[in-house]
Amino acid sequence: MKKLLSEFFKGIIKENPTFVLALGLCPTLAVSVSVINGIGMGVAATFVLLGSNMIIALIKNFIPARIRIPCYIVVIATFVTIAELAMKAYSPILDRALGIYVPLIVVNCIVLGRAEAYACKNSLVNSFMDGLGMGVGFTLALILISGIREFLGAGTILGHTVVKGFEPVFVMGMPSGALLLIGLLLGFFNLAKRRN
Amino acid sequence: MNKLIVSPAPHLYKGESVSRIMWMVVASLIPAGVAGIFIFGPSALSVIITAVISALAAELILQVATKRKITVFDGSAVITGLLLAYNLPAHVPLWLPVIGSFFSIAIGKQVFGGLGQNIFNPALVGRVFLMASWPKYMTVFTQPLNYDAIAQATPLAALKEGKIIEHITYLDLFLGKRGGCIGEVCILALLIGAGFLLIRGYISWQIPFTYIITTGVFTYIFAGKGLFAGDWLFHILSGGLILGAFFMATDYVTSPLTTKGQIVFGIGCGLLTAIIRLWGGYPEGVSYAILMMNAATPIIDRFTKNRVYGSR
Structure with missing residues (x-):
C-alpha cells in the first residue's frame, strides 16, 4: 500500500511531468490561457493516461518489442478518441477552446513516455497509480500555470474579476508569456530541488 | 637598482574599468535626456527618474535576495534604466517604467547571472515586454514643445498608416521637433x-555606421514608389535608429567581439530594421532588430573568430 501511494505521489512533485520531466510542454504552452482550459486539458490527459497505462500494463507481454511504439499509439489514440468525442458531446465550448490540442494528446510526450518508461515494465495496479499520479501532477501544473496566466493576462480567475482596476499584462495571454512563465517556474522548481 | 620592477604583463595600465566605462556612457546619454525633457516637458523627467531609481532598486533587491556581490553602483543598472526611459513615450503612467525596469533587470540581466552574462540588451527586453503587454500606453506619443499631452503620431507611424506627414522638415527631425520616445527624438543631442x-x-x-548605412541604403532602394527613390534621410532621422545604433546595438555584452563580426551585426540590424519598417506590422523595428541580432551574436562570434597568428 505504501508503495502504491508513493507511485501516486511521485508524479505530483518529485517527478512532476511538466516541471521536472519537462514533458508535454506543447499543450501546456498552448492551452494554459485560462484555468478552465487548463483543467479541461488536464482531466482529458489524465483519463487517457489512466486508460493507456492500464491497457498497456495488461497487454505488455503480447506486444512484440520491435513494434511496441505503434502499438502504444493505437491504444493511446483509442482513448483520445473517446475523450474527444465525450468532450464534444458534453462540453462543446471547452472542446472549441482546446481545439486541435485534444486530438494531439495522442502524441503527448507524457502519455507515450509513461507507457514506454513505466507501464510496459510494471503491473496493472502500479501502472494505474502511476498514471493517476502523473495525470494529477500534470493537471496541477496546468492549473498553476493557467492560474497565473489568466490572472496576469486577463485579470480574472475562472472568469471572475479579482482585482478592480488591474491593467492586464497582455503578453501573458500569448504563447511568449507562457514560455517566459514556464521557464521561471522550472527555475524555481530546480532551486527548490537543489535546496533539499 | 631598486627602480627595476619585475611584473607580469600588462605593463601599461590606462586606469579604465567596467564601471568607469559605464559611467562614461551614462554621461554621454545626458544630452539626449536633457533634450527630451526640454521637448516633452517635466513628465519626461519623472519617467526618466522613475526608471533609473527602479532599475537600481531592482538590481539591489535581486542581488541581496540571491546573495551575490552588490554592484549597484557600477553604472550598468543606471544605463539600463536610462535607456529604458529613453525608449518610452513621455506621458506614460509612472508604474510602467517601474515594471519595465524591474523586468529589464530581473529577466533581462540577473536571471542570466548579472552583468556580462546576459544574451539580450536588458533595456530592450524591458521595452519589448512593455510594448507587448500594454501597447495602448506604449504607442501614444505626444506633441513636441507642448506640455499638455496632446496625442500625436510619430512620423513613422503616420507613414505606416499612409497619412501625409505635414510640416515636418529634416531640420525638425534633426533637432527633435516631432512625436516620439523621450530619448530618441533629438538627433543632435544623441550625436553629441x-x-x-x-x-x-x-x-x-x-556597428553604428554599418547599421545606419544599411538602413539608409535599403530604404533608399525600397521605400519609394519605384526602386531607388526612397526617402532615406527621413528613415535615418526618424524613429529610434540613431539611439539604437550608437547606444544599444553597441552594448559590449550583447554584440560580437571582432571587427568582422561587428560589421555583420550592424548590417543585420540595418536590414531587419528596414524590413520591419517597410513591410512589418510595427511602424518601428529598431528594438526588435537589435534583439534578433543579439540572439545571433554567439553564432556570428563563432564564424568570425580571429585567426591566431601561426595557426590554421
Whole structure:
C-alpha cells in the first residue's frame, strides 16, 4: 500500500511531468490561457493516461518489442478518441477552446513516455497509480500555470474579476508569456530541488 | 637598482574599468535626456527618474535576495534604466517604467547571472515586454514643445498608416521637433553623446555606421514608389535608429567581439530594421532588430573568430 501511494505521489512533485520531466510542454504552452482550459486539458490527459497505462500494463507481454511504439499509439489514440468525442458531446465550448490540442494528446510526450518508461515494465495496479499520479501532477501544473496566466493576462480567475482596476499584462495571454512563465517556474522548481 | 620592477604583463595600465566605462556612457546619454525633457516637458523627467531609481532598486533587491556581490553602483543598472526611459513615450503612467525596469533587470540581466552574462540588451527586453503587454500606453506619443499631452503620431507611424506627414522638415527631425520616445527624438543631442564615446574609444565605429548605412541604403532602394527613390534621410532621422545604433546595438555584452563580426551585426540590424519598417506590422523595428541580432551574436562570434597568428 505504501508503495502504491508513493507511485501516486511521485508524479505530483518529485517527478512532476511538466516541471521536472519537462514533458508535454506543447499543450501546456498552448492551452494554459485560462484555468478552465487548463483543467479541461488536464482531466482529458489524465483519463487517457489512466486508460493507456492500464491497457498497456495488461497487454505488455503480447506486444512484440520491435513494434511496441505503434502499438502504444493505437491504444493511446483509442482513448483520445473517446475523450474527444465525450468532450464534444458534453462540453462543446471547452472542446472549441482546446481545439486541435485534444486530438494531439495522442502524441503527448507524457502519455507515450509513461507507457514506454513505466507501464510496459510494471503491473496493472502500479501502472494505474502511476498514471493517476502523473495525470494529477500534470493537471496541477496546468492549473498553476493557467492560474497565473489568466490572472496576469486577463485579470480574472475562472472568469471572475479579482482585482478592480488591474491593467492586464497582455503578453501573458500569448504563447511568449507562457514560455517566459514556464521557464521561471522550472527555475524555481530546480532551486527548490537543489535546496533539499 | 631598486627602480627595476619585475611584473607580469600588462605593463601599461590606462586606469579604465567596467564601471568607469559605464559611467562614461551614462554621461554621454545626458544630452539626449536633457533634450527630451526640454521637448516633452517635466513628465519626461519623472519617467526618466522613475526608471533609473527602479532599475537600481531592482538590481539591489535581486542581488541581496540571491546573495551575490552588490554592484549597484557600477553604472550598468543606471544605463539600463536610462535607456529604458529613453525608449518610452513621455506621458506614460509612472508604474510602467517601474515594471519595465524591474523586468529589464530581473529577466533581462540577473536571471542570466548579472552583468556580462546576459544574451539580450536588458533595456530592450524591458521595452519589448512593455510594448507587448500594454501597447495602448506604449504607442501614444505626444506633441513636441507642448506640455499638455496632446496625442500625436510619430512620423513613422503616420507613414505606416499612409497619412501625409505635414510640416515636418529634416531640420525638425534633426533637432527633435516631432512625436516620439523621450530619448530618441533629438538627433543632435544623441550625436553629441555618440561623438564623445567614439572619440574616447568607448564604442567602435563598425556597428553604428554599418547599421545606419544599411538602413539608409535599403530604404533608399525600397521605400519609394519605384526602386531607388526612397526617402532615406527621413528613415535615418526618424524613429529610434540613431539611439539604437550608437547606444544599444553597441552594448559590449550583447554584440560580437571582432571587427568582422561587428560589421555583420550592424548590417543585420540595418536590414531587419528596414524590413520591419517597410513591410512589418510595427511602424518601428529598431528594438526588435537589435534583439534578433543579439540572439545571433554567439553564432556570428563563432564564424568570425580571429585567426591566431601561426595557426590554421
